[in-house]
Amino acid sequence: MLVTQQPVLRRFWYPVIPMSALETGPQAFTLLKTPLVLWLNELGQPCAVLDRCCHRSAQLSKGVVCNGHIRCPYHGWEFDGSGTCVKVPQLTDNFIPPTYKVEGFRCQERYGYVWVALADPLTDIPEISEVADPRFRQIHQFYEVWKCAGLRLMENSFDNAHPHFVHQQSFGVISEPVPPDLDSLEELEYGLRATSVLPVFNSDLQKQNLRMSEDRTVRILEGTWFMPFGRKLKITYPNGLIHIIFTGAAPIDDQTSQVVQFCLRNDSEAEVSAESIIAFDRQVTLEDQWVLESTDYDVPLDIKVEQHMFTDKPGIVMRRKLAALLKAHGEVEARRSRDPEPTPMVGQTQKRGRSSPPWV
Structure with a gap:
């Protein structure tokens, strides 16, 4: 399964960074290939928005925090935790067009860490x-x-x-x-x-x-x-x-x-x-x-792809539940392309499949 190609995985909470790491200023983090900037607002609460200014695409994580807002290092535009632009220094009439905004994400502190969900979460942050x-x-x-x-x-x-x-x-x-x-x-x-x-x-x-x-x-x-x-x-x-x-x-x-x-x-x-x-x-x-780190990152949810033994029962349940999750949300498992199976040589017989063991 290629996790970045499964949109439903964006609907879960992930611990992305210790809260203490934000005490020195904004930090960049990439979650499911989505670049984020994280910082603390004026109440000390974590915020997360897309790490690209909507003006000229500068990385907001290279900026600073001003009055709880993230300020772009390029032209000084400031954004709040929802991604709404709240200040444009170059505008003198105080009118900021509503299109001046970047995508904001759900963000909470729990257990000393910042948790982010990129889309409407299906579950709560794990209860410990x-x-x-x-x-x-x-x-x-x-x-x-x-x-x-x-x-x-x-x-x-x-x-x-x-x-x-x-x-x-x-x-x-x-x-x-x-x-x-x-x-x-x-x-x-x-x-x-x-x-x-x-x-x-x-x-x-x-x-x-x-x-x-x-x-x-x-x-x-x-x-x-x-x-x-x-x-x-x-x-x-x-x-x-x-x-x-x-x-x-x-x-x-x-x-x-x-x-x-x-x-x-x-x-x-x-x-x-x-x-x-x-x-x-x-x-x-x-x-x-x-x-x-020596294993294949593309973990197959189809349990017929890898072999199993009785101690793999929890992993088999995980794969089946994730496969069911994808199906319930109209997704199919994304896998990286692989070389086709070799064609048997003349006179070579293919191995016949056999029934699955009881733990599969």
Whole structure:
């Protein structure tokens, strides 16, 4: 699926930039190939409009913020958060034609990040209730570009088969490659929720973070996928520690995602430092990134295109739900053109198809 060619994906909220990044002035961001300028208005609220002045197409992100408005660096025209031009220095009669405007977009702050929807959103910003729970502390982990599709990242988050190989240096157990099946898998209107229990190895850093001395433990997992590219992973350990990770991938273009990740913990800085928590999760995510950036960004929604096994159930549901979303909005899956299948040589027989396994 080529995300930039699926208009319905513009109808979701994406975390695009930390609020703190706007404290120094306007910032440019590209979402689904749409160039944006982001800034804070006079009330400290984030705004997002098209990063092109309607006068002579200069990038507004190269301008400055004046009285809560974005001022174009070329001729000083100013625009408010809706994209309406509110000042033209060259006009002396104070009449500004209504055609002097740029496209504005829905923009909100949530969890310390700026969220943008390019069209009328189908869902709300994902609800992470623990952010408001005083028993939990929130820790920003990273904000960076990954050269992979958001859907690959989402599927990876629910794949209990990969940790024993990809994460064998951090918590995987490569000698035990067969994970337990899911305990439950519930489809939501715009997402899914899955639960499972995963045996894991405790590295020295993880022992420190979990306040455990044992070499082995289990992760009691509850994962929630928020269509299209957001997930919340709640990890509960036998000692009562809860470690929640939210990861959101904002598609810059078909091949690239801006990834935001923060976590929540029901412990204190005095018990385990944020630096130590970030260090362990950073090791895990870099292991994921190394593999995911080698995958094909054009993820097929047709489940017959790639092969699957029983641990791929959540990813199969994701693909089916996204395919259904496109169909419901009158869209077909956009794929990049590929070389045609080779013609069998004389005397060579083609492999016959076989019925799908039960998890497909």
